[in-house]
Amino acid sequence: MKQDQEFFADGMLVEVLTTQPVDRLFTYKAPSAGCFKGAIVLVPFGKRIVMGLVWGASTEKIEPKKIKTIDSILEHRPIQPELQNFIRRVADYTVSPLYSVFRLVTRVRDIAAQETHKRLLFRGKVPSQFKMTSARARVLESFDQSDGTGLSISELAKLAKVSPSVINAMIPSGCLISKMQPKDLPYAAVDTTHSKRPLSEDQARVVSELSKVLDQNAHSSILLCGVTGSGKTAVYLEAIAKVIDGGLQALVLLPEIALTGEFTERLKARFGVYPAEWHSGISQSERRRVWKMVGRGQAQIVVGARSALFLPFESLGLIVVDEEHDSSYKQQDGVLYNARDMAVLRASLANAKVILASATPSLETWNNAKSGKYKRFNLTKRYGSSVLPDIEIIDMRNEELRSDQWISPTLKTKIDVAINNSEQVLLFLNRRGYAPVTLCRSCGERIGCDFCDTAMIEHRFQKRLMCHQCGETKAMPITCPNCKVMGNFAPIGPGVERLAEEAAKTFPEASITVLSSDLYKSARSLKDELERISRGNSDIIIGTQLIAKGHNFPDLTVVGVVDPDLGLQGSDLRAAERTFQLIRQVSGRAGRSDKKGAAYLQTYQPLHPVIKAISEGQDEQFWIAEAEGRASAKMPPYGRLVGILISAQKSEDAFELGLQLAKSAKILNSAGITLYGPAPAPITRVRGRYRVRLLLKADKGTSMQSTVKSWVSRVNLKNDVRLTIDVDPQSFL
Ligand code: ADP
Ligand code: ZN
Secondary structure (H helix, E strand, C coil): CCCCCCEECCCCEEEEEECCCCCCCEEEECCCCCEECCCEEEEEECCEEEEEEEEEECCCCCCHHHCCECCEEEECCCCCHHHHHHHHHHHHHHCCCHHHHHHHHCCCCCCCCCCEEEEEEECCCCCCCCCCCHHHHHHHHHHHHCCCCCECHHHHHHHHCCCHHHHHHHCCCCCEEEEEEECCCCCCCCCCCCCCCCCCHHHHHHHHHHHHHHHCCCCEEEEEEECCCCCHHHHHHHHHHHHHHCCCEEEEECCCHHHHHHHHHHHHHHHCCCCEEECCCCCHHHHHHHHHHHHCCCCCEEEECHHHHHCCCCCEEEEEEECCCCHHHECCCCCCCEHHHHHHHHHHHCCCEEEEEECCCCHHHHHHHHCCCCEEEEECCCCCCCCCCEEEEEEHHHCCCCCCCCCCHHHHHHHHHHHHCCCEEEEECCCCCCECEEEECCCCCECECCCCCCECEEECCCCEEECCCCCCEECCCCECCCCCCECCEEEECCCHHHHHHHHHHHCCCCCEEEECHHHCCCHHHHHHHHHHHHCCCCCEEEECHHHHCCCCCCCEEEEEECCCCHHHCCCCCCHHHHHHHHHHHHHCCCCCCCCCCEEEEEECCCCCHHHHHHHHCCHHHHHHHHHHHHHHCCCCCCEEEEEEEEEECCHHHHHHHHHHHHHCCHHHHCCCEEEEEEEEEEEEEECCEEEEEEEEEEECCCCCHHHHHHHHCCCCCCCCCEEEEEECCCCCC
16 A cells, blocks of 8 residues: 655755665755655765665754765655565564665665667558568567567567568668667556456355455455465466556565566466566666566566565555465575565555465465464365376385386386377476485595585586585596595486486487476576477476476376485475475376376385375375474474574684573573574585584564574674574574
8 A cells, every 4th residue: 555755854854774784774864855754865974875765753863063964866756664664574573684674675776777778669550562571570479579668679589580680671661660768667557357267166266255355455364275286376366456456566476487487478368468577587777677667556567586575566465475385485695584474574564465375385374374364265176177196106115126226117117108198207306416426436435515515416417516505516536536546436326317317218219308407597498498398399307396386288197206205304394394395296297288197106105194195185184293293392383493503614613602602591591592502504514614503492472583683792703703593494404
């Protein structure tokens, strides 16, 4: 909801939050024209001019002569009070300084810039003497894909797959005009009636219940829980339509940029226009355009990565978090926020709605729905004629396999049948590279990273060894670094590349594609590959978890989960939950069109509760059991955790700080917080830095942040020592 902001006249004292790394507000005089609370401004700071946000009236007692005046106003439209509150609340929740959250709001270069660029526009008609060729027709058709603001020659050449000379030759004919256009133009208006698809009975029921919630003028959080292929997207697109009809804006968060391409096409099909996009793959000038237009209400739908949560919406009405359980919503550096949780917070501050969509919700969300905090709507059937795949267990204890083979005879038979029927097969293995470990046969030495305490992983396509912690690569050594014996290395265990090698031998006639994040340089190249596969240009797809996230392959009927036990081995709090989600999602890739599909789990533990829950379709029972386990251990979401990570060049320095903190654990204990540690982190060294962990635990009702903040503020960090506070940690490594 758009709100009016307080105004400060010439010379009034205001507090300004700057982007500078000092954890406090500074007082300035309002400029001669005055300024609104929430305005983005430039202020003198020492000898420099820096960006700031007018936070509110200042009550500081400083000598007036010492107070500097705001230099200029960068963006006249003030940000909404809900966003300012959001900045403060995110900072408090994550125990981060305000400026670091403010930086997330202003991640645009040159906010005030008014650039123009040359654009070609189509007049809509071709002159009678115009000679039409197939290349020229493609050029004209490409304008359908633009939002009406025109295209550059290079964009047009790429879309139409023609050379720029073809386009240049069309300009004199008069059907294309070339114009200087401002870069920051409004996004084309959404047409909510563009192509309303008929909904299934199941979908229509949920849409009508959702509508009632959307009609209420109050914040609401909704879990949209629907089995894979049930058509959750179509349901929340109707919610978006309703919000837009009400004059408000909608934000959709996706867990993976590679999915935005497919998703924006679906939005275009429904609403006639492409949405604004916000993620690391867009250009600086497009970022600025999104940022400005969002603030003016001239971008009605934004699709983005987690950082889109910090955009200055004029009137936000709905946030959708797709695949809400996905762990990539947790930011892993800087401000360690969980975008799913912060989406709920922002929606509540903006008096907006939030829809969390998933086939396999996180236990946190499942529990919030159970306790009545969130409303829950279910889609239990697949859309149209497609049905959920059968899930079968292959008991690996009864299969005959050599130690360097991973495709069991039973799975092989299923794959043969599918390929003979011209159907596609997906083999899922959540391990990038060729083999997770490389050993020297002579001495048993494991090749490790020089900078981390981890194994180097062989990537045979790139002919390199790679560290999955720090990204360092090196060539396969010629002699063993330990015993100096030459060329006697053995790969141990499978990665997707090794599985592909086995598949090529086992199914020599089949065409095989490997999908793994390290094999695609850009979201674009991955999108092209996914489209190629959707058209049926691959018999066997071998992939990591990249493949679990929402791609539709209509001909895919067999999913083989090569090693479902893999995720169950860890001691991670969420090992069972994550494995359940991943296998359920991957299995759900099978049988998405009218051909029925099946998923096969090759397990050595057929009686494991996770494996049983998946194969028997007992999702609700799984969550209930998982909830009981967590509740009895008072683990999240039935207890609270904060992780502390200390790192330093020397392990003594990291330990010293950890011990110092432990000594003042009293203030924690009196606030009801238990301290564990310090202890060496499970991965003790990353990028050459030694790591020590502490873990804080408290009951669900305890607010830990302010205590933790004052506890850590008692110690001084020596030069090279770093301390990170991770509220609601997802990773304990
Ligand atoms: P989910 O996200 O729940 O796994 P999707 O939204 O991807 O499911 O829908 C599954 C498939 O069904 C997609 O191919 C989608 O285009 C199709 N679909 C869903 N709802 C409709 C509808 N109302 N009309 C036509 N096709 C639909
Ligand atoms: Zn490394």
